[in-house]
Amino acid sequence: xxxxxxxxxxxxxxxxxxxxxxxxxxxxxxxxxILEEDLALTNIALDYIGRAxxxxxxxxxxxxxxxxxxxxxxxRAEHQYYNNxxxxxxxxxxxxxxxxxxxxxxxxxxxxxxxxxxxDEAIAGIAGKAIKEVRYHWTHSRDWCYRLGKxxxxxxxxxxxxxxxxxxxxxxxxxxxAEEEMLSAEGIAFDNKALQSKWLEMVSTVLTASNxxxxxxSYMQTGGRKGVHTENMGHILAEMxxxxxxxxxxxx
Amino acid sequence: xMMDAIIIENxxxxxxxxxxxxxPKDQMPEKYRLHLIRQMSQHAHSEVIGMQPEGNWITRxxxxxxxxxxxxxxxxxxxxGLYLYSATETLGISREEMIEQLHSGKAKYAxxxxxxxxxxxxxxxxxxxxxxxAIVNQVSLQRTSYGPYARAMVxxxxxxxxxxxxxxxxxxxxxxxxxxxxxxxQDAMNRWxxxxxxxxxxxxxxxxxxxxxxxWKIKRQSNDVLRQRFIDKTVQQAExxxxxxxxKDLKWNEEKQCYDHGAIDWEEFNRVINGNGPCNKQxxxxxxxxxxxxxxxxEAAAAYQKQINEFN
Ligand SMILES: [Fe+2]
Ligand SMILES: [Fe+2]
Numbered sequence: 001x002x003x004x005x006x007x008x009x010x011x012x013x014x015x016x017x018x019x020x021x022x023x024x025x026x027x028x029x030x031x032x033x034i035l036e037e038d039l040a041l042t043n044i045a046l047d048y049i050g051r052a053x054x055x056x057x058x059x060x061x062x063x064x065x066x067x068x069x070x071x072x073x074x075x076r077a078e079h080q081y082y083n084n085x086x087x088x089x090x091x092x093x094x095x096x097x098x099x100x101x102x103x104x105x106x107x108x109x110x111x112x113x114x115x116x117x118x119x120d121e122a123i124a125g126i127a128g129k130a131i132k133e134v135r136y137h138w139t140h141s142r143d144w145c146y147r148l149g150k151x152x153x154x155x156x157x158x159x160x161x162x163x164x165x166x167x168x169x170x171x172x173x174x175x176x177x178a179e180e181e182m183l184s185a186e187g188i189a190f191d192n193k194a195l196q197s198k199w200l201e202m203v204s205t206v207l208t209a210s211n212x213x214x215x216x217x218s219y220m221q222t223g224g225r226k227g228v229h230t231e232n233m234g235h236i237l238a239e240m241x242x243x244x245x246x247x248x249x250x251x252x
Numbered sequence: 253x254m255m256d257a258i259i260i261e262n263x264x265x266x267x268x269x270x271x272x273x274x275x276p277k278d279q280m281p282e283k284y285r286l287h288l289i290r291q292m293s294q295h296a297h298s299e300v301i302g303m304q305p306e307g308n309w310i311t312r313x314x315x316x317x318x319x320x321x322x323x324x325x326x327x328x329x330x331x332x333g334l335y336l337y338s339a340t341e342t343l344g345i346s347r348e349e350m351i352e353q354l355h356s357g358k359a360k361y362a363x364x365x366x367x368x369x370x371x372x373x374x375x376x377x378x379x380x381x382x383x384x385x386a387i388v389n390q391v392s393l394q395r396t397s398y399g400p401y402a403r404a405m406v407x408x409x410x411x412x413x414x415x416x417x418x419x420x421x422x423x424x425x426x427x428x429x430x431x432x433x434x435x436x437x438q439d440a441m442n443r444w445x446x447x448x449x450x451x452x453x454x455x456x457x458x459x460x461x462x463x464x465x466x467x468w469k470i471k472r473q474s475n476d477v478l479r480q481r482f483i484d485k486t487v488q489q490a491e492x493x494x495x496x497x498x499x500k501d502l503k504w505n506e507e508k509q510c511y512d513h514g515a516i517d518w519e520e521f522n523r524v525i526n527g528n529g530p531c532n533k534q535x536x537x538x539x540x541x542x543x544x545x546x547x548x549x550x551e552a553a554a555a556y557q558k559q560i561n562e563f564n
Contacts, residue, residue, distance in 0.1 A: 022319075023311060026310045026311065026319070026323055027310075027311060029303060029307040029310055029323065029326055029327075030300075030303040030304050030307040030326075030538070030542070031542045031545075032542070032546065033542075033545070033546025033547075033549035033550055034546060034549070034550055034553075035300065035330055035333060035334055035337075036334070037546075037549075038303075038330050039327055039330050039331060039334070042323055042326070042327045042330075043327065045323060046320060046323055046324060046327070049316055049319055049320045049323070050320065052316065053316045053317075053320070056316075069316060070315045070316055070317075073315075073316055074314070074315070093545070094546065094549045146556065147552055147553045147556040148549070148552050150555075150556050150559065151551065151552025151553060151554075151555040151556040152548070152551055152552050152555050154548055154551075154552075155548055155549070155551070155552030155555075158548070239311045239312055240311060240312070242312050243312060243314035243372060244314055244315075247430065247432055247433070249430060250314075250429050250430050250432070250433055251425070251429060252314040252315050252318055252372070252425065252426075252429075
């Protein structure tokens with residue numbers, strides 16, 4: 001594996017996480033519990049589309065086959081997407097989306113803070129923009145954890161259920177592939193494993209303050225990073241890629 | 253009428269006649285207030301219900317850029333809904349009450365959103381034609397007599413003209429594209445043209461209730477005047493990109509310097525307004541379903557807020 005190949009795959013991984021997370025968040029449009037939240041969740045979705053665009057555009061440049069960001073977003077086969085499974089889990093109820101966002105944003109906060117210092121200037125630039133957005137995403141989900149966790153007994157149950165259901169999808173974020181090992185040795189990527197204890201500490205602080213039990217479950221479901229997805233992924237792609245696949249010669 | 257009510261009404265009308273804005277704290281006739289609540293809440297609900305037909309294509313938007321533009325556009329519409337709900341609240345009604353009225357059928361929303369968005373070009377057609385028609389109406393409302401409404405319109409109009417241009421851009425691109433894309437664009441044009449004309453409401457000769465709206469300067473230009481303005485600017489835009497306006501009677505009137513158009517199907521208009529359009533039930537069911545599904549979240553937020561307030 002050359003460094004170029006490693007970088008391409010790493011960028012797809014970051015880009016696909018943003019792409020699929022934006023897909024799920026955008027499903028909230030016109031479905032929010034209150035208009036303000038409809039707007040807040042679509043705002044976050046918009047940040048992710050922008051990030052996916054930047055990362056996939058850079059990936060396409062590194063790939064060097066003359067593809068566009070759209071080509072990478074809309075024309076790959078399922079096993080060629082490398083997002084974490086947690087992003088493709090269904091929209092669920094509001095608590096489920098908030099917990100998913102808390103788990104992801106906490107990881108992204110830690111990762112993108114490091115990537116701001118990447119030796120790859122393009123990555124550092126994307127991270128610099130992303131980190132500002134991630135801070136807002138994180139605060140938004142933390143504040144909702146407080147509200148739901150401490151609001152009513154019913155909302156506390158919902159929040160606890162979401163935490164329990166999503167817990168086994170959190171471990172994958174810290175996995176390291178051969179590409180990441182190679183790139184982090186060069187100061188381009190960062191060692192995800194090194195972020196895990198800080199992640200657990202940050203998440204536990206928020207959940208404990210929200211009167212939520214931290215699951216003790218240790219089994220972690222993984223696969224997305226290797227291109228092996230949940231059954232959700234095929235349905236996401238069927239919908240997302242519909243026009244690009246049905247009219248391959250059209251430009252939009 | 254009571255003596256002081258007459259004095260209030262005279263003072264109010266004098267203000268209106270001098271083209272001054274009415275502000276929330278000013279005294280106003282009850283009928284004026286109710287007229288505004290009806291019109292402004294309907295406007296707010298329209299922005300919100302309008303998110304549905306466009307939202308229908310979000311997960312299928314064919315490129316990252318088009319998804320970004322569409323999502324941002326729908327978000328703007330939600331924002332318009334928010335401004336308008338707040339502006340209406342200055343008249344002494346809560347957002348919750350307005351939503352109840354929407355669900356009970358007492359409050360209406362724009363009829364146009366009872367039509368389905370069936371292919372990607374519909375996203376172009378909605379931006380171009382529906383926002384385009386809305387702008388013509390809203391530009392006129394920038395000078396409406398109620399201050400908070402007029403100011404909301406100024407803010408909203410800026411964004412609406414972006415939407416209109418972006419919608420037109422989608423249509424123009426599709427008309428430059430493959431045969432299938434051109435078919436989609438023309439199909440969308442055929443389905444949205446007449447409902448867009450209906451957005452301006454009945455002909456002036458058939459709208460007997462607009463008298464007060466004119467006297468109070470809530471409405472400043474008539475339905476037919478606004479409709480004509482929309483037709484005249486839009487027909488040329490359609491021709492420019494090769495779209496056919498689905499009206500065989502449409503022709504330029506040299507003498508009047510405007511387009512004459514064919515008869516509008518008011519039977520369809522009335523049928524849809526009275527609940528029997530293609531999506532009336534679907535739009536309302538959707539709004540009610542997600543409003544109800546969100547109830548526990550709103551309750552939790554309120555309970556949490558109460559704890560915070562008690563603590564401080
Ligand atoms: Fe709007
Ligand atoms: Fe608009």
